[in-house]
Amino acid sequence: SADTYDLAINSVPFPQNxxxxxxxxxxxxxxxxxxxILTIHRDSILHIPPTSCLLLEDLKTQNIIDxxxxxxxxxxxxxxxxxxxxxxxxxxxxxxxxxxxxCYGNSDGMIIVEMPPTEQPPYDFTFTTIDGQVxxxxxxxxxxxxxxxxxxxxxxxxxxxxDVCGVLTDTINVLSPDPLNVYFNAVAPSCGGSSDGSITxxxxxxxxxxxxxx
Numbered sequence: 001s002a003d004t005y006d007l008a009i010n011s012v013p014f015p016q017n018x019x020x021x022x023x024x025x026x027x028x029x030x031x032x033x034x035x036x037i038l039t040i041h042r043d044s045i046l047h048i049p050p051t052s053c054l055l056l057e058d059l060k061t062q063n064i065i066d067x068x069x070x071x072x073x074x075x076x077x078x079x080x081x082x083x084x085x086x087x088x089x090x091x092x093x094x095x096x097x098x099x100x101x102x103c104y105g106n107s108d109g110m111i112i113v114e115m116p117p118t119e120q121p122p123y124d125f126t127f128t129t130i131d132g133q134v135x136x137x138x139x140x141x142x143x144x145x146x147x148x149x150x151x152x153x154x155x156x157x158x159x160x161x162x163d164v165c166g167v168l169t170d171t172i173n174v175l176s177p178d179p180l181n182v183y184f185n186a187v188a189p190s191c192g193g194s195s196d197g198s199i200t201x202x203x204x205x206x207x208x209x210x211x212x213x214x
Contacts, residue, residue, distance in 0.1 A: 014048075014049075014052075014090070014092075014093075015090055015091065015092045016092055017092060017116070017117045017118075018092070018117070018118065019089050019090065019091045019092070019118060020089070020090045021087045021088070021089050021090075022087065022088040022089075022090075023084035023086070023087055024040075024056075024084060024085065024086040024087070024088055025083070025084040025085065025086075026038065026077055026081060026085050026086075034078060034079065035076050035077065035078045035079075036076070036077055037074060037075070037076055037077075038074070038075060038076075038077045039072050039073065039074045039075075040056070040072060040073045040074075040075075040086075041071060041072045042054075042056075042067050042070075042071045042072065043071075045067075045068065048068075048090070049093035049094075049170075050093075050168070050169065050170045050171075051093045051094035051160065051168040051169070051170045052090060052091055052092065052093035053066075053068070053089070053090075053091035053162060053164045053165035053168070054066070054067040054068045054088075054089070054090055054091075055067060055088070055089040055091070055164065055165070056073055056086055056087075056088055056089075057086060057087040057088075057089060058073070058075060058085065058086055059083075059084070059085060059086065059087060060075075060081065060085055061075070066165055066166075067088070068165065091116065091118055091164060091165070092116035092117065092118055093116065094113055094114065094115065094116065094158070094160060094168065094170060095113065095114040095115075095116070096111065096112070096113050096114075096158070096170065096172055097111070097112040097113075097114075098110070098111055098112075098172060098173075098174055098175075099111075099112075100153070100174060100175050100176060100177065101152060101153055101174070101176050101177070102177075102207070103177065103180070103206065103207075104176055104177050104178060104179040104180065104205065104206070105152075105176075105179075106152070106176075107150055107151060107152040108149075108150060109149075109150075109151045109152060109153060109174040109176075110147060110148065110149045110150075110151070111127065111147070111148040111149075111151065111156060111158070111172055111174065112145060112146075112147045113125060113145060113146055113147075113158050113160065114144055114145040115144040115145070115160065118163075118164070119144070119162060119163055119164075120163055121141070121142045121144070122139075122140040122141055122142060123138075123140075123141045123142075123143070123144055123146075123160065123161070124137075124138065124139045124140070124141070124160065124161040125137070125138045125141065125146040125158065125159075125160055126138075126158070126159040126160075127146075127148040127156055127157070127158055128156065128157045128158075128159070129154075129155075129156065129157070130154070130155040130156065130157060130171070132157070135148060135151075135156070136148050151174060152174070152176070153174050153175055153176030154173075154174055155171055155172070155173050155174075156171070156172050156173075156174065157169060157170070157171055157172070158170050158172060177205065177206055177207050178204070178205035178206065179205050179206075180203070180205045180206035181203070181204050181205045182201060182202070182203050183201070183202040183203075184199060184200070184201055185199070185200040185201075185202070186198070186199050186200075187199075187200075
């Protein structure tokens with residue numbers, strides 16, 4: 001609409017070890033009264049990892065808004081507000097490593113999660129099934145990483161406590177190799193005593209490369 005202005009932040013390198021802070025200045029190209037009420041709306045955050053904090057800091061009021069949990073912020077803007085009014089902070093995300101089960105149907109998968117360097121101990125980790133059943137819970141840990149081992153293929157949820165954004169949640173998928181299938185095709189010798197028979201093996205699934213011993 002005529003009173004709406006859209007801004008996009010593109011091609012921003014995602015922070016790995018420290019927060020990325022982007023100044024945001026409010027400029028109005030028309031004559032204003034001494035003050036007016038404005039609203040900042042947050043639109044798409046699809047490309048930001050679910051365990052990355054997204055904070056909007058109002059440098060004038062010292063308010064800090066969790067821009068992942070809240071999609072808008074309303075404030076009073078005056079003619080004297082010429083300096084950058086806001087800082088948009090993007091924090092490093094939780095690091096996740098997944099070890100898939102060795103074979104189809106095995107329960108030897110593994111999930112390793114590691115807190116970003118911006119977080120300080122103690123750390124709390126909770127692993128649950130997709131329907132919320134707690135599998136493992138670690139509290140007040142001084143170790144910035146935790147491991148869930150001995151799991152079958154499936155979807156799992158990890159919850160961690162962040163100093164900055166409270167509880168962060170991510171869904172982790174542990175994939176499984178396909179079932180191992182072995183097919184044999186045997187050709188009998190052309191006649192008794194001949195050595196021209198053969199056996200052909202066709203293998204798929206599992207985890208190649210395959211080892212075959214006769």
